[in-house]
Structures are given as structure tokens and as C-alpha cells.
Amino acid sequence: MHIATRSDKLILSSENQTKELSNKILIKLKPGDIIFLYGEIGVGKTTLIRHLINGFQKENGLGITEVTSPTFNLLNEYQINKLKINHYDLFRCKSSEEVKNIGLFHDCSNAITFIAVSYTHLRAHETD
Numbered sequence: 001m002h003i004a005t006r007s008d009k010l011i012l013s014s015e016n017q018t019k020e021l022s023n024k025i026l027i028k029l030k031p032g033d034i035i036f037l038y039g040e041i042g043v044g045k046t047t048l049i050r051h052l053i054n055g056f057q058k059e060n061g062l063g064i065t066e067v068t069s070p071t072f073n074l075l076n077e078y079q080i081n082k083l084k085i086n087h088y089d090l091f092r093c094k095s096s097e098e099v100k101n102i103g104l105f106h107d108c109s110n111a112i113t114f115i116a117v118s119y120t121h122l123r124a125h126e127t128d
Helices: 013-027 045-059 098-099 119-124
Strands: 034-036 075-080 081-088 112-115
Touching: 013 045, 013 112, 034 081, 045 075, 045 081
Parallel strands: 034 112, 081 112
Antiparallel strands: 075 081
């Protein structure tokens, strides 16, 4: 999926709108895709990811699991049949070196990777 909203803002004012967006994205995702979600803390990055992961689970006849932000452990992994989903939250990374060391882009060809980054976090570390 080659969609970028670098200079555009997506404004979703309800969880229903977030779920509708996730359904549109879900049909386009495939192994090897990397999705960056960038926004203030609490804007709904994890909510969108939760809808996407739960959508994959439903499509594969699996029970829906809880999807939480990996703020404290940096990565939550989900195995949905043969599909691996990596959900990163870079909030606790304090330098670009730390980001390099967590292996964001290693073995992504057989996985879908979501990377959540907050504005506040990036502003605090702009000098790295």
C-alpha cells in the first residue's frame, strides 16, 4: 500500500469513523507493509491498530484479542495464522540509536508492521 498523508491530517471524531477507516485500510494491507502512525498522545493510534488487528483476526476466523499500546515494552507481536503483526510504540526511545537497535525493519517481509510515534516524543528528542 503506497499511501502517504505526510502533509494532510486525518480527522476522525468518533471510534466508528476510526473503524470505518480501518476497514478500508485492512483490504489493502499485505505482508511487508510498514505503517507509520504519527500524532499526539491519546489521539487514537492504538485504537486504529486495534481495529486493524481485530479485523485480521475476524477474517481468519479467530477470536478477537485485546490490543494494547506497547508503550512500556516497545513491541507487541500478534500471530494470525501465517501472518505476523508487529506493533511498535517508540514513545520510550530516547535517541535515534535506540530506534536503530530495536530492529524495526528486520524481518519485515513476512509481517505487517505498525509503528506509533507521538509528536510530543519527537519534539523532545529533535536534537538526536
